[in-house]
Amino acid sequence: AYLWVSLRNSVVADATDGPRLLLTHVEDITERKRHEMQLAHRASHDALTGLPNSAELRARLSARLCTRPHAGRPSAVDTLDAAYGGPAPGSFPVADPDAYEADAHDFDLGLGLGGARHAAGPTGAGFGVAPYEHHVHTVAPDEDGDQDGEGAKGLAVLFCDLDGFKSINDRFGHHTGDAVLIEVARRLTSGVRDGDTVARLGGDEFVVLADGLCHADAQDLAVRLRNAIIPPIRVDGRAVRVGASFGIGWAHCGMSVEEVLQSADQRMYIEKRSRSKQQRRAG
Template sequence: HRASHDSLTGLPNSAELRARLSARLCRRPHAGRPSAVDSLDAAYEHGFDFGHASLEHADGFDHHVHTIAPEGREGDVDDGTKGLAVLFCDLDGFKSINDRFGHHTGDAVLIEVARRLTSGVRDGDTVARLGGDEFVVLADGLGRADAQDLAVRLRNAIIPPIRVDGRAVRVGASFGIGWAHCGMSADEVLHSADQRMYVEKRSRAKQQRRAG
């Protein structure tokens, strides 16, 4: 447990996050949605002996549920496709809390943010601490609108004041949503979500400057 979980928050750590994400990914690109019959036919075509080996090792045949992601962009009509959403969360204003009040207060904030994130997801979803003030949520079976709604709910859960030693402090959060596709590695999926998070962070910073 110590090897796979963050010692401060108790959440899965970076290595465990990558292991869980990798286990859900298919290693080869796939153009469509395979049926169970198609998958079995493909196994037989590869000479698979069902009595002596696992599907994962049948001459390179990957027996994974192929990872389909919703198509289109934010604002488009949701096509109803459900996929594996990867929400990359970076806290806003955390460094100033650490600098002003010390690491004890910063650690308490991270523990509370971890609790709020965990409370805001479904059983079976993964909330992990990637490191520092970065968290990642893996949520399977979501459409594009579902993932956007989840990001809003989690952001709203983080915003309320956090009390530490009689002092109330606040942090915000920026979320980027990436989608797992067949043929992608865990690092590629995380990088995609990370990049989307930075796009959102820059966009919100510009909006705040204009409003100010």
């Protein structure tokens, strides 16, 4: 077995002869390290479901993004402007891409919603951010090129909101609601690949990060996860049911984490409004 140890060395010297021996002190700190790891896990995971929490989700997504859009891709601001038919709320000018070196990338280090993300100059020296030359751009797949061509797959962001959950909380109490959330988290986790991320954003909202998917793959995944959630959930001898609405967004460099999540969230509400309340409960 492996142990965590703290190792301290001291030289024992003689005034005339110089160093005489090395005194090594080894302390078993396995319990201390286990406690530290437990604290770190609690800080990054949801206490109820055990899934990565909102902060951890944003950290994992941020690690895949830089602020320089890939060649041929619109910037995040351009994308949102098109969606809103004008300047998006809270949008700001994006620096001229030509001002950046071809292989230099300024990273969003989680400065917060609306925070400045474009550093001054090609090296990002304005914010102390050095270029990271080995960054692989995250790009969104083209809808008409899903099945062939390099770069046809991307990082899908599936935003999931449960349908009918509030009524379960209101009728049967938070104990039943918590049991439903735990079971939904289990079903979502069972329905994705090992490398995918299922996170609880808060309340009855979940987010799935699935890399290497085309548009058809993402749609199929959303359908599978929705069908996994539909079956009744038994809590204290009673069966309750929830549905789920999914919005599919795509992460690509040039977008911030918040813009990625907002895009998937908006698509989720469009999908939710397209179905009647009864259809939503039935999945």
